[in-house]
Amino acid sequence: MSKFIQLHLLTSYAPSNLNRDDLGRPKTARMGGSERLRVSSQSLKRNWRCSDLFEQALAGHIGMRSKRFGEQLRLQLTTKGVNDKKAFEWASAIAGQFGKLKKDSVEIEQLAHISPTEQKAAFALLDKLVAEDRAPTTDELALLTSTTTAVDIAMFGRMLASSPEYNIEAACQVAHAISVHSVAVEDDYFTAVDDLNDGLDDRGASHIGESGFAAALFYSYICIDKELLVENLAGDLELANKAIAALVEAAVKVSPKGKQNSFASRAYASFVLAEKGNQQPRSLSVAFLKPVFGDDQAAEAIRKLREQADNFDRVYGACADSRAELNAVTGEGNFNELVAFIAD
Numbered sequence: 001m002s003k004f005i006q007l008h009l010l011t012s013y014a015p016s017n018l019n020r021d022d023l024g025r026p027k028t029a030r031m032g033g034s035e036r037l038r039v040s041s042q043s044l045k046r047n048w049r050c051s052d053l054f055e056q057a058l059a060g061h062i063g064m065r066s067k068r069f070g071e072q073l074r075l076q077l078t079t080k081g082v083n084d085k086k087a088f089e090w091a092s093a094i095a096g097q098f099g100k101l102k103k104d105s106v107e108i109e110q111l112a113h114i115s116p117t118e119q120k121a122a123f124a125l126l127d128k129l130v131a132e133d134r135a136p137t138t139d140e141l142a143l144l145t146s147t148t149t150a151v152d153i154a155m156f157g158r159m160l161a162s163s164p165e166y167n168i169e170a171a172c173q174v175a176h177a178i179s180v181h182s183v184a185v186e187d188d189y190f191t192a193v194d195d196l197n198d199g200l201d202d203r204g205a206s207h208i209g210e211s212g213f214a215a216a217l218f219y220s221y222i223c224i225d226k227e228l229l230v231e232n233l234a235g236d237l238e239l240a241n242k243a244i245a246a247l248v249e250a251a252v253k254v255s256p257k258g259k260q261n262s263f264a265s266r267a268y269a270s271f272v273l274a275e276k277g278n279q280q281p282r283s284l285s286v287a288f289l290k291p292v293f294g295d296d297q298a299a300e301a302i303r304k305l306r307e308q309a310d311n312f313d314r315v316y317g318a319c320a321d322s323r324a325e326l327n328a329v330t331g332e333g334n335f336n337e338l339v340a341f342i343a344d
Contacts, residue, residue, distance in 0.1 A: 001237075002276035002321060005244065005342055007222040008284050008309075009251065009269045010180070010301050015215045016265030018256040019043040025212035026185050032289035034182035037216040039256055041174040044220070047257060048250035049152045057246035061239065063115045063150035070095030070106030073126060080130045090129055093136050094122050097143050100162050113158040115150035118143050147234040151243035154232035155224075171229035172222065172247065179216035180288040180301045188213050213263065217270075217297055219305070221283045222251060245343040248274075252326075252335070270328045271302050273309065274342050277321035284308045298329050 019027050019039040027038040048054055055062060070091050077087035091106045098118075099108040121143045129136055144166040148154055157170030191205035224247075230240045252269045260266070273284075287308035292300050312319045324341040326333035 001226060003225065003227050003278045004276070004281050005224040005226055006275040006281050006320070007220075007224075007248065007251065007342070008273040008275075008305060009220040009222075010217060010271040010298065010305065011177070011220065011267050011269045012217045012298065013215060013255070013265045013267050014263070015213045016263040017211060017213045017259040018265065019258050020212075026214050028183070028185065029176070029178060031178060031285075032291060034291050035184070036181075036291075037179040037183045037185075037214050037218070039177040039218065041176050043256050043258070044177060044251075045156055045174055047254055048247060049156070051250050051254040053254060054246050054250045057249070058151050058243060060116060061149055061151045061243075063113050063148070063153045064119060065111050065113045067108045067111055069098060069112065069114055069119075069122075070101065070108060073122060074106050076123065076126055077130065080126075082130060086135075090126070090135055093141060094125065094143070097141055097163070099160060110161070112160070113150075113153050115145070115148045115153055117149055118145065147232060149233065149236070149239070151233070151239065151246075154229055154240075155243060155247065168232055169228065171225045171232055173224075175221040175283060175285070177218040177220040178285070178288075180219050180292045180304075181217065181297060182291045183214045183216055185212050185214045187211070211259070211262065213259075217292070217301055219285060219288055219301070220251070220269075221285065222247075223281045241343045245339050248339050248342050268328065269326070270298055271305070272326040272333075272338060273305060274324045274338060275309075275320035275322070276342070277319070279319050279321075282312060282319060284312075302327065302329065 017026050021027050027040060029036050029038045049062065073094055074087050074091035077090060078084065088106060092101060095101060095106050095108060098112040098114055099110050101107065102109055125136060125140055144163055146166050148168060153168055155170065155172040158168040160166050188211045190209055192207035194206035197206065224244060226240065230237055233239050252272060255266050284305055287304040292304065294300050324338055326335060326338045
């Protein structure tokens with residue numbers, strides 16, 4: 001079994017604002033001396049793990065990331081007839097296992113990633129407490145596990161500041177997607193018209209606004225430590241392979257949701273280079289330190305990506321044991337075969 005799986009993707013998005021900064025404008029970064037469009041890794045991972053593709057493929061194996069688990073527990077107790085004081089105390093005791101609680105609240109201070117197994121154990125404990133009309137014991141509150149059946153936790157990790165022994169190291173690393181060429185963020189000036197305004201007294205617009213946007217061809221990089229993923233999943237190789245296949249499909253097909261109703265900038269990856277091996281991973285982003293120019297940027301970006309992979313091999317020796325490609329620009333390759341290669 002190859003230890004590392006690396007994915008290099010090129011995806012073209014039409015005018016869009018997929019991932020906004022604090023001012024509502026598309027995120028950017030400077031690279032190679034020029035301004036580039038950027039989509040954060042947090043945005044990418046959130047959209048993948050919450051996509052229909054991912055959830056359907058891995059139903060029952062996806063965790064919940066929330067501060068509000070304690071409120072779910074408290075409501076469950078009150079629904080079962082437990083008085084407010086006991087419900088608060090019992091829910092606080094259980095929710096507090098997943099993180100420090102806010103003062104006089106059952107809400108956890110930080111987002112906690114809770115596996116389906118841990119959720120079931122917590123609700124099973126609630127039923128026991130209600131049946132026996134008592135508070136939980138210290139032993140019963142040992143709900144956390146250091147391995148998981150939640151593939152999103154196994155892939156993207158979990159950090160519990162108050163219980164570091166139950167932290168789970170991420171088996172999947174995702175880079176910020178960045179444009180292979182320089183960009184200029186533009187402003188879309190728009191107006192809205194009131195349908196009930198007949199224009200006889202007021203010919204003006206009912207709303208005026210502007211929204212930043214840009215278009216770009218993005219390079220994305222994903223690295224999966226398959227051995228660590230299997231370890232995080234308590235040795236379940238079959239589940240690990242299903243998780244990898246689902247992640248690949250989501251990464252290739254799922255677009256970030258930002259401003260999609262305004263721009264409808266949906267895209268599949270135009271090019272995917274997959275690599276497997278035990279060698280130390282490396283990104284190919286250096287291929288785009290010099291921005292891609294010209295009339296055929298997709299073909300040029302693919303050429304530069306391949307050339308950079310070859311150059312790494314030339315100076316360091318083979319950086320992967322095996323490779324596979326999908327090229328939707330030229331119609332070469334097969335997606336199902338690519339997924340089978342990666343998840344094997």
